[in-house]
Amino acid sequence: MATTALVDPDTGLTQAQLAARHGLRVAGERPTLVEYSRRLWAYRHFIAAYANAKLVASYSNAKLGQLWQVLTPLTNAAVYYLIFGVVLAQNExxxxFIxxxxxxxxxxxxxxxxxxAGTQSISGNLGLIRALHFPRASLPLSTTVTQFQQLLASMVVLIGIVLVTGEPLTLKWLMLVPALLLQAVFNAGVVLLVARMGAKASDLKQVMPFIMRTWMYGSGVLYSVSLFERLPGWAxxxxxxxxxxxxxxxxRYALLEQPPLLNESLTQLWLVGAAWAVVGGIGGFIYFWRGEQEYGRG
Amino acid sequence: MVDHMHATDEATVALPVLAQERIPTVVVDDAHIIYRVHKGATGGSTPVAALRRLVKRTSAPNVREVHAVKGVSFTAYRGEAIGLIGSNGSGKSTLLRAIAGLLPVNRGAIHTQGQPSLLGVNAALLNDLSGERNVTLGCLAMGMHPDEVAQQAAGIIDFSGINERGDFASLPMRTYSSGMAARLRFSIAAAKKHDVLLIDEALATGDKGFRKRSEQRVRELREGAGTVFLVSHQLSSVRDTCERTIWLESGVLRMDGPTDDVIRAYEAYANSK
Structure with a gap:
């Protein structure tokens, strides 16, 4: 090339050797896991601001605005109570039961x-990803934070419902805080996982509702968990x-006096809950980090 | 205007001095960039078909690959301002995004000094949020510290001139005209200092008054930056800002040299088509 020929010490070098001689780095190179975590920490303000912005934006077109944060879970509960509590009478x-x-x-x-929301946190933000340089994990993490803010609003509703239905306020209620934090860490891991999968296969969002519904039926949300005891042992x-x-x-253990529980041992519940948070959180983060260079390819 | 001429002269005079020890800032080595584009729904998008594709790990039938940049090599040095020209769809913007590390290269490599920054008008913002909130969010996304953002926010809104006709900064961005939105995006992107600066069509934004302000701003940014790349269809702005120009055509590097020579060849080519 004519331009490189002008430079005496650099003549005869290939492009790669030239880059190495002057200490240039490959554009968009994936940082080490530690470096990536450090950069992500530096972006914590962005994560918080973006989560907040999404929360505000999601209701900005509705007449009742932020009130929907409370109305949505309330309506949801009413519909399920009508079907599973009144029509199917699961509450006997x-x-x-409420x-x-x-x-x-x-x-x-x-x-x-x-x-x-996490399935689309990369594929739905390609404009931002292709325009600016930032640790991509900021996006799935801010999705998790947005949902956590939504959760806090629905917890206010939940506590109201539980008190109205005659449960006493006890010290046990404090257990709700660590339980929700463990779940939030687990969620962050799962969101990072589906964010990377959804970035590659944008059709994942078509399948996700089915997976989540199956998961719901396996989690004893709508009926008594004692139904699971009729399953074969391994199940x-x-x-x-x-x-x-x-x-x-x-x-349920924290809020209700006599809930039917599948797990008898409280210690086991805490141990399994904490293990899922650690495995899910760290696993999801590493899995997402390994794909860092690929986000934005389309 | 007098200031403008003066600044340009200084930049061109400073060049031969820097050329004595030429330090490369961007080395592009046989770069190939391939995009995957979804053509939209063309059947076969049922959940069952989607699941099958996921399991078999085959790509959807409605995805097409676009080979946007085909084996481009060049070296950019500190103190250079390089114009990128070529017809629409020749791969200029794609190449810039790859240099910025925003798009991965499929073959070859791009080496850079530090973290290049892309200054474009297309940076996505949230349309449902107020201009003020978008400024904060945009600055944080560029890696600014919240204190710095608080200091600069008012200046960014003033610079964009969106408040010239009443208080628009507190209104959602979807209420803005396209010119206003583009001005605000440019103002946010230009608020930061950069090592290697990549400018994509950003000089053509907004009305005459804003264009003057933004050209002045780009000149300031250039003085602070090591190397500047400018993508533009306005050959006059390439001639004004750049002493070296690269001409891309259908993803292939056609010519690389002094701006005047390259533009002359490009114009001859464009007229003969």
Missing amino acids: NIPN GYLTTGLFIFNFTQSAVL TTLVQFNPLLVYIELA
Whole structure:
């Protein structure tokens, strides 16, 4: 090339050797896991601001605005109560069925909406990804934060429902806080996982609703978990270790006086819940990081 | 205007001095870039078919591959301003995005000094949010610290001139005219200092007053940056800003040399078509 020929010490070098001689780095190279985590930490303000912005934007066209944050879970609970509590009468052997149902529903909904939004957190933001340079994990993580903010609003509704249906306010309720935090970490991991999968195959969002519905039926949200005890032994064990069932049972244990529970041992519930948070959180993060260079290809 | 001439002269005079020890800032080595584009729904998009594709790991039938850049090589040095010209769809913007590390190369490699920044008008923002919130979000996404954002926010809105006809900064961006939105996007992108600066058609934004302000801003950014790339269809702005020009045609590098020579050849080619 004519331009490189002008430079004496660099003549005869290939492009790659020239780049190496002057310490240039490959554009868009994937950073190490530690470096990536450090950069992500530096972007925490962006993650928070983006999560907030999404939350505001999602209701900005509705007349009732942010009120829907409370109205949506409330309407949801009413519909399911009508079908499973009144029409199918699943409530016969469950004390405080309304409390049982809404707890399960709201806790499950936290993961469900996070996963559904997370599937599109990369593929739905290609414009931003192709325009600016930032750690891509910021996007799925801010999706998780948005859903966590939604959860806090629905928890206010849930506590109201549980109190109205006659549950006493006890110290046990404090257990709800670590349980929700563990679930949030687990969710972040799952969202990172589906975000990378959804970035490659944008048709994943067509399949996701079916997977989530199956997961819901396996988590004892709408009916008594005692139904699972009729399954063969291995299947019951499988359901016992289902992370969502674990988080739902933790919340039911915290809020309700006499909920029917599949897991008898509280220690086991906490251990399984914490293990899922660690495995899901770290696993999802590493899986997402390994695909960092590919986001934005289309 | 006098300032403008002065600044351009300085930039061109400074070049031979820098040329004595030429430090490469961007090395593009036989880069190939292939895009995957979804053509939209063409049947076969049922959940069952989608699941089958996921399991078999085959790509959907409605995906087409576009070979946008085909084996381009060149070296850019510190202190250079390089114009990229070529017809629509010749791969100029794609190449810029690859240099910025936003699009991966499929074959070959692109080496850069530091983190190049792309200055375009297409940076996606949230249309449902107010202009002010978009400024904050855009600055944070460029890696600014919140304190810095708070300091600069008012200046960015002033520069964009969106408040010239009443308080638009607190209104959602979907209420803006396309010119206003583009001006605000440019103002956000131009608020940061850059090592290697890639400018994509950003000089053609907005009305005359804003264009003057943005050209001035780009000149300031150029003085602080090591190397500037400029993609433009306005050959006059390439002639004004760049002393070297690269001509891309259908993803292939046609010519690389002094701006005047390359533009003359390009014009001859464009007229003969």
